[in-house]
Structures are given as C-alpha cells and as structure tokens.
Amino acid sequence: LQRQNLRTCNLYYQRRSHTNTIRRAQGYWNDRTNQRFFFENLSEKLGYKTYEAFYDLTFSTLIANGGTKLLSIFNGSPTKALNSIYPEYTWLPWNSKNVPTNHWTNPKNRVEFFDYLGKQLG
Numbered sequence: 001l002q003r004q005n006l007r008t009c010n011l012y013y014q015r016r017s018h019t020n021t022i023r024r025a026q027g028y029w030n031d032r033t034n035q036r037f038f039f040e041n042l043s044e045k046l047g048y049k050t051y052e053a054f055y056d057l058t059f060s061t062l063i064a065n066g067g068t069k070l071l072s073i074f075n076g077s078p079t080k081a082l083n084s085i086y087p088e089y090t091w092l093p094w095n096s097k098n099v100p101t102n103h104w105t106n107p108k109n110r111v112e113f114f115d116y117l118g119k120q121l122g
Contacts, residue, residue: 029070035085038070051089054082055096077101092116 028034039054042065048054057078062071074080079100083091093099094113103109 024069029073032085035070035073035081038067039082039085042067051086051091052095054078057082057096058098 042048042062043053045065046053046057046061059071059076059078062068062078062081071078071081074084077100078098079091079093079096082089093103093109
C-alpha cells in the first residue's frame with residue numbers, strides 16, 4: 001500500500017484510563033484525512049501491503065481495532081468506507097470477504113459484475 005504523507009492530526013483527544021479508549025473531538029471522523037490516517041495505521045498493523053489486501057478486512061476486524069465510530073459514518077460497511085477513503089483505487093465489491101448486504105439485489109451491480117467478468121474472460 002502506497003504510504004502518503006498525512007498531515008498531523010492535531011485534534012484534541014484524551015485517553016480515558018478506566019477504559020483505555022481514546023476520546024476524539026467531535027467531528028474527528030468526518031475529516032477524510034483522519035479516516036485515511038486510521039486505515040493507513042490499520043494496514044500497517046495488519047501487515048497489508050496492497051489495496052487488494054483490504055478485501056480480507058471484516059466488520060469485526062474494524063470494530064476490534066477502534067473503527068466503530070468510523071464505520072458508523074459508512075452505515076457499518078467496510079466496503080463503503082474503502083470506496084470513499086481510497087477513491088483512486090477501483091474497488092470490486094465481489095472480491096470482498098463480505099459483499100455488502102443486498103449488493104446482488106440491485107440489477108446495476110449484477111450488470112457491472114457480468115460486464116467485468118466478460119472483459120476478464122475475453
């Protein structure tokens with residue numbers, strides 16, 4: 001995964017000793033830079049070296065690593081979060097370990113998949 005220089009996140013936070021969690025300033029997760037900073041750190045922690053490695057990312061992994069509030073912005077969908085945070089990469093939802101709920105009920109998504117498959121098969 002290509003690392004980018006991210007500006008220092010200078011928003012106020014404090015560690016609460018009784019829960020060992022970090023409380024961030026209101027609106028912290030709405031900042032795209034902070035969202036990306038979280039994913040960059042998570043990718044390092046999980047040993048992800050490429051964008052494709054994120055296809056193994058699950059809801060539970062994000063929750064276990066402090067991404068609850070971040071996920072809430074994207075309706076609990078790791079796929080939606082990745083699409084938004086890394087727009088420079090073309091995400092293929094069907095490659096994800098967990099395809100978003102109701103993804104295949106949308107005819108547009110089925111057409112997109114079969115168009116992709118047709119190009120792959122030639």
